[in-house]
Amino acid sequence: MIERISVDPKIHFGKPCVAGTRITVRDVLELINEGLPFDEIIRGYYPDLQVEDIRARVRYAIALISSEDIDLRAASARGSF
Numbered sequence: 001m002i003e004r005i006s007v008d009p010k011i012h013f014g015k016p017c018v019a020g021t022r023i024t025v026r027d028v029l030e031l032i033n034e035g036l037p038f039d040e041i042i043r044g045y046y047p048d049l050q051v052e053d054i055r056a057r058v059r060y061a062i063a064l065i066s067s068e069d070i071d072l073r074a075a076s077a078r079g080s081f
Contacts, residue, residue, distance in 0.1 A: 004056035016060060018053045021046075025057045032058070 006019040016025040023046055031041045038054045 004053055005060050018049060018057070021048060023049065025060055028054055028057045029061055 004019055005016050005025065007014055007016050011017055011022055012024055017023055018025075018028075028041060028046070028049075031045060032038075032054070036044075038051050041054060042049050042051070
């Protein structure tokens with residue numbers, strides 16, 4: 001997964017991208033969130049991607065969430081839940 005994701009402070013201010021592109025993890029995750037299938041994301045938006053690039057982005061997002069410590073009491077006090 002890591003070899004497909006790169007972080008470079010000179011590209012998109014260090015936002016995670018597919019290695020060798022300027023396509024951010026967030027951009028693809030937003031399309032997935034809209035319900036677009038992987039093949040449509042590739043065909044209609046990012047023809048330079050492969051399905052495995054998109055899967056790597058999903059795994060990257062899962063890894064970030066998995067490593068996050070969330071204080072539910074603080075989030076509840078802010079009205080986030």
